[in-house]
Amino acid sequence: GENVEQHPSTLSVQEGDSAVIKCTYSDSASNYFPWYKQELGKRPQLIIDIRSNVGEKKDQRIAVTLNKTAKHFSLHITETQPEDSAVYFCAAMKKTTGTASKLTFGTGTRLQVTL
C-alpha cells in the first residue's frame, strides 16, 4: 500500500521567515496530494492541495510543489505569522474508478513561529 514520509517532525522559525515541509510517497498511482493544518484539539483543515497534472500551486503565502518523477511534494509558507503555528500533515490519495479513495497521511510537522 501507499506509504507517506514527512520531514521534519518539528520546525521552529522566526516570524517573517519561510518554512518548508517535505513529503515523499511510494505509490506512483497516487494523484492527489492535500495538506492539512491541525491546531491543538481542532479538526484537520485543508489549506492547499495539488493534483498530479500540475507541478505547482500557490495561494497567497502558501505554495505546494510536486515532483512526480521523484515522488515528492513540498509545502512552502512564506512570511510566517504566529497564527501559522500548528501541526501540518501531508497526505496522498490514489486514483480509483467508481469509488472514492482513502487518504494516507504523513506523521506530521509541528511548526512553531516565534516572535
Add this chain to the structure above:
Amino acid sequence: GAGVSQSPRYKVAKRGQDVALRCDPISGHVSLFWYQQALGQGPEFLTYFQNEAQLDKSGLPSDRFFAERPEGSVSTLKIQRTQQEDSAVYLCASSLGLAGDKNIQYFGAGTRLSVL
C-alpha cells in the same frame, strides 16, 4: 453550511466497555470515512462508506470495531470490549463525490476516546 459534526467530543470508557461514536457528515456528501489518530501521529484510515454501502473496511484493527451508515447519512463507529490500545482520537471525514474537487475530504473535530 454546517461542517462535519461528531459526538461525543470526549469519551472515557472502562476497559471492556462498549462505545458508540457518531458522525454527521456534510449534507449531501456521498462518501464518509473514519480515521484513527493516535497521539502525535497522522490519521490512519479505518473504513469508508459510499452512501450506505461499506466499500472498504481494510483499516479496522480487529473484529471489535464495527461501523454502519444505514441510511447513507449519519454513521456510527462502535467499539466492543474496549482495550487501552483503542485510546485515540477518532476522526470522521466526508466528501461530496468521487472525483476532481468532489473528492476533497472535510474533517470533523473528532472524538477523543480514553480507555482506562
